[in-house]
Amino acid sequence: MHQSDSQALPVCIIGAGLTGLTAAWRLVGAGYRVVLLESTLQAGGMVTSFTLGNQSIEYIYHHIFTSDHHFLDLCREMDLEDQINWYQTRDAIYADGQLYPFSGPVDLLRFPLFPFLQRIRTGLTVLRAGRLKNWRDLESQTAADWLRRHGGDQSYQKLWQPLLRSKFDRDADKVSAVWIWNKFKLRGHSRRHVAARSSLGYMNGGFSRLIQALQNRIEQHKGQILFGHTAVSIDADHTNGRPRYQITCIRDDCSTRTITAGAVIATISGRQFASMASPLSLPDAYLRKARATRYKADLCLIIRLNNSLSPYYWTTICDDLPFVVAVEHTRLNRSLEYGGSVIYLSRYLDVADPLWTQSDGVIYRLFTEALGRVYPDFSIHHVTGWRLCRTRYAQPVISCGYSESMPEMNTPDPGIKLAGMAQIYPEDRGMNYAIRLGREAADTVSGWLASQEK
Ligand SMILES: Cc1cc2nc3c(=O)[nH]c(=O)nc-3n(C[C@H](O)[C@H](O)[C@H](O)COP(=O)(O)OP(=O)(O)OC[C@H]3O[C@@H](n4cnc5c(N)ncnc54)[C@H](O)[C@@H]3O)c2cc1C
Known part of the structure; x- marks a missing residue:
């Protein structure tokens, strides 16, 4: 004491x-x-x-990585360590009006929207970034310049720019290379080997x-x-x-x-x-x-459906849709207790964006209309419930020299x-x-x- x-x-x-x-x-x-x-x-x-249904669920999608040691330590302290389940999920990218599997290096090599050589360069960029120790060398560079230089212009336009926009909206071009380096590192550490899918964790019962x-x-x-x-x-x-x-x-x-x-x-x-x-x-x-x-704000719509939409847990939207990521939570935790499939649709934005002040109903309609473009099996008649969560301070903008x-x-x-x-x-x-x-x-x-x- x-x-x-x-x-x-x-x-x-x-x-x-x-x-x-x-x-x-x-x-x-x-x-x-x-x-x-x-x-x-x-x-x-x-x-x-x-x-x-009968189970607790987050308003906003959450999972952990195998390298999240502080999180796992705290679970141990709370006697909850054995309540974490690990899953190897399948992910996808929606680009140019089509859905492409995108769970690891093999999918990257098959991704047809930019030349093969740039796919190899992109893969090497991700690999090298995972091994880079001195992040200070990256501090003065934007993620945009760094990714374009290492992966090529087309890979940047088709893949990275939409990804950066999905998180930072109008500030995408200002984000520091340190931020993207971290993302590569995190994903890399959550794979057992280079070609494997990353393992994501979720707690039994939420x-x-x-x-x-x-x-x-x-x-x-x-x-x-x-x-x-x-x-x-x-x-x-x-x-x-x-x-x-x-x-x-x-x-x-x-x-x-x-x-x-x-x-x-x-x-x-x-x-x-x-x-x-x-x-x-x-x-x-x-x-x-x-x-x-x-900071960017976030709109996160959670929908319960009576059918699954795809085999994918995480779909990144590299196209012009009102949401930037679709997360089918029940592809991670397949619990039946929710009473159906659960999908999150999320959009980061500035609070000055007119979408931020739209009513929940308008946002629901906009998001679900677009969902049908990504997953043709989606029908509004399959929705059995939804909620919208607004987070004002959702993501700090990490700019150069942060x-x-x-x-x-x-x-x-x-x-x-x-x-x-x-x-x-x-x-x-x-x-x-x-x-x-x-x-x-x-x-x-x-x-x-x-x-x-x-
Ligand atoms: C869309 C999205 C997806 C995410 N996905 C993941 C994920 O998959 N995995 C992961 O690890 N992390 C994820 N995160 C990040 C994670 O949720 C946060 O890093 C973490 O929850 C931050 O916790 P915090 O306590 O710092 O902040 P917060 O959770 O924001 O807590 C701050 C608290 O302060 C309260 N508060 C604010 N102002 C006041 C005031 N004036 N007086 C009293 N109380 C106040 C708020 O109500 C809130 O409860 C995600 C975040 C978002 C937005």
């Missing part, structure tokens, strides 16, 4: 997504008091689930089990999770020895409440943090960086940590790295609190 004084101020964590929950668990486990503030009424953030287990453990250790509490400002009093932080929240009944804490971990976007931190006198240079972090422009987790105030997805680098966001970051933020805070006790 590090905090012998039961009156010691708690650590306030903003956000009960995987980062916030992991940080809270780490801190309560080390004997610290914790108050976790969550705007919504459920824990999990982007990994939040609902019940479909990832909500991990979220629930974390929530239970935090509460068993007297950690407080306050749902329906949206943090709106952070202030600090450094006048009397140890700093005290005041976090003001708006509750879901519109009343306000202020939490006093000995340290703060904010697991939110840079922009939200910058506006929340305005009462603090943090240096302008840091706040400018936090404000400048850009290590210079990234607002560090350690803010200029040593008692305040910013631990959102934009603090994950050179890797890309993902559950595995949310867990790593949550642990790192908790350890840094506990180290700092312990140093103050001396």
